[in-house]
Amino acid sequence: MYDVASEHSAALTVLLLLLPIWLAVRWLPRYQAASLLTRWAAWLMLATGLLHLALIPTHLPAEALTALLFLIDGLGFLVLSVAAFFTRWWRPVAGFWLSATILAYLLWVIAGWETPDQVGIACKLIELMALGLVMRLKVHSRHTWPRRAWRAVALPLMTSLTTISVFAGGLAHPDALHAHAGAVLQPVNFQATPEQTHAAQQLLAETRAALAPYQDPAVAIAAGYQRGSQSDADSLEHWSNKANAGVILDPARPQDLVYLRTPHGLVLTGAMFQMPRIGQWGPDPGGPLTQWHQHEGICFSPFGLEFAFATPFWTCPLGSISVTTPPMLHVWIVANPAGQFAADFDPRAARQLQKGASS
């Protein structure tokens, strides 16, 4: 669900600067005299500061305010990472600066001004670690129990707030490349050209014609399709044909057939085409009409073949594994209000088909 935004990925290379900086400062007496907690906090603040500064050029043309805030934030972190070795006042200021940065990001995400991506989320994780370390730097004179209790719960609370807010923001404001939770869409042009509309219709017609014999599941079995996992949570079933694994968008040889379970047997609803490798987008003759999607950060449970969403920090429940699927394109041969090439089959259409089959 959370990929690395293309305009953010270059910023990650700035972290390579940390190595020469470390080689330069590790011999300095001030650095050697500092506590390990201080050093770790300083490095983490330096890392997030550099990342913020590296994000400025890509944000400046369209989001000047965000770029200005990145500049202030990045410089603040750089100053604090140096001040940690020379001053006494840096600790409360760093606590405030880190908290304010995290909360500001959450505000931006919830308001929909920023789409959460992996670079932003990684920055928050680094800042949470730095905040935790800054909070652990002891102030011996003030060890009253409310302070100790606050020190124990503040970090988990902040981490929870961050995770939940990024989750909520991402789901409430999906951008053009996130059609639904857990899926990343192929980048395409916004409006289909007449040629693309024609090509999409042709693909639908060819798929409908090719799939006609498979209305009978016995024919699908004879052709090499095997029934996939079945879940009570989803009445759609994917039947896969391993012999078609390397085929690319051939209506006569789709990788999967998608059947709907109804009280009176299986109803063929469409086909699913899948590319051989993760990140390899397929040909989209219909442009935005035939947009491929790739499921990322899905927690797959081998016990009962069930799914859940990974958290923004890419953690799954115990026993589940995080998986990313190669890009896929569905072609629905029955009416789907979500679209004939939509990533999902509309539940209302499924219910109607089930009613129709039972009546």
Place this chain on the structure above:
Amino acid sequence: MTERLEIASVLLKIQGTLFLIAGLTALPFGIVEPSMRLEGLMTILLAVALYVLSRGVRRNRRWAMRSTKIVELLSLLGSILLAILPIGAVRGPVPLLTNILLPAAVILLIGLRKRKDAQVGVGAVTAA
């Protein structure tokens, strides 16, 4: 020496919270997916265990150190194995930080503490 444990304790607390959220997130899926219910609850229990370990590590408890190493080693090995498989389990900086670097850092911090202890011990014997 105790500062290493202090840092490890902070990392464990963050890791515990991440697991807590993962467990809570799985519970709504558990309404229709029975195994997610169990996995969610197990994950919440793991999160509680990590909080307890975080406290134990900070207080330099031997049992906490040993248990943390086992948990983190299993977590790290599992993540590396999944990263090698072509299933896209570790894609991008966030899973790398959360699933590989975080447990590796905790193992190193606790492991280095022991090595430093041993060095101090050898130094003391030589001096004597």
